Amino acid sequence: MKIITYELDGRAGVGALHPDGGAVDLTEAGDALEIASNPQARARAERLMADPARRIPAPLRLRAPFAPRSFICIGLNYMDHVKESNAQTPARPVVFAKFANALAHPGDAITWYADVTQQVDWEAELGVVIGKPCYRVSKEEAMAYVGGYTCVNDVSARDIQLTDSAKQFTLGKTLDGFCPVGPCLVTTDEIPDPQNLAIRCRVNGTVVQDSNTREMIFDVATLVSYLSKFMTLMPGDLIATGTPPGVGMGMKPPVWLKDGDEVTVEIERIGALTNFCRVR
Structure with a gap:
């Protein structure tokens, strides 16, 4: 459904x-x-x-199909994205967070001020929604705690996240409206294997990311199990599972979202999540 x-x-x-x-x-x-x-x-x-x-x-x-209780994000979870980020391959999941103010709905304008950031980037991600309380579960048990799936755009201000002298990773990820979610919440019976889904991002109709969730370094079951060792996952928690290669930061030269741009995240069996950009 x-x-x-x-x-x-x-x-x-x-x-x-x-x-x-x-x-x-x-x-x-x-x-x-x-x-x-x-x-x-x-x-x-x-x-x-x-x-x-x-x-x-x-x-x-x-x-947005639901209001996430928490936004748990995974970084560097596709090998080619690790390479384009000039980063080391993680030995364990890289975890960070967004806050509730970052939620945006399908069709909303992703809005930022030019005096705050000038390097706004897209990140298409599979969103995993927890369906029941989950604590210290094994990888083999983990999928029973997943309630469904959705599309996520982990919008990122790279100049705040990476090049600011303080490297404000969380601050650069959680500006107002920097986490569009939708267009729907797909139940697990419709996606029996979340590790075989085409995932794409288009900017103004041009495909910039084109991959498959099978390329994840840490699969969904591993992520749920790993996170549950540190925290109790609750219904409504949203896990953004990382982005494939093709982000603007990795292009030569880098490409950033600008006023008027249309950005679409599309995942097989889920649908398309489209937002527009507005710079003030």
Whole structure:
């Protein structure tokens, strides 16, 4: 099931994309996380999907499918991205965080001030959503705690993250709106193998990243298990699993997002997440 959160005529609701096109209202079944991870809510949603009267009239505005409880990000998790970053291959996952202010919805403008950063970069990433409390689980157990998947754009201010004298890694990652999420939350039954998904990023229609999640250094099960050794993962935690090669920083010369640019993250079986850029 591809679960969405939407706005229509000033009203917020929860729905799902219908295989035949359009969307179905599932608000009565619960929120997106409940439908993805709670069997009873999922059963109610399945019944509602079959009701033609639940179809949502177009047009509707998509929102982020859920509000992450925490944003847990993984760096340097594709080998070719390690090389383009002139970094060493990590022996264990590189972990950092974004904050709640970074959340952006599908179609939102990614906005920054020119006196704060002039080197804004894109990063297409598979988002893994935790579905139930998870602490000190093995790699073999880890996938049972995943509730679904989504697209993430880990937007990054490289001049703050890397070249500022203080190397403010977190600060450069968590400007307002620097983490678009969406367009939907896809349940795990629709993605039995998250390590075989095409992942792309396009800027103004030009493909800049084109890879597959099989190229991850640390796969989803390893990441969930590793993180759970240090912290209790809870429903709604979002793990951004790292970006493949093709970021602007790695180009010769570097290419940065600019005012008016359109950036799209697209992942097989999930869909496309598109945002526009605005510089003030």
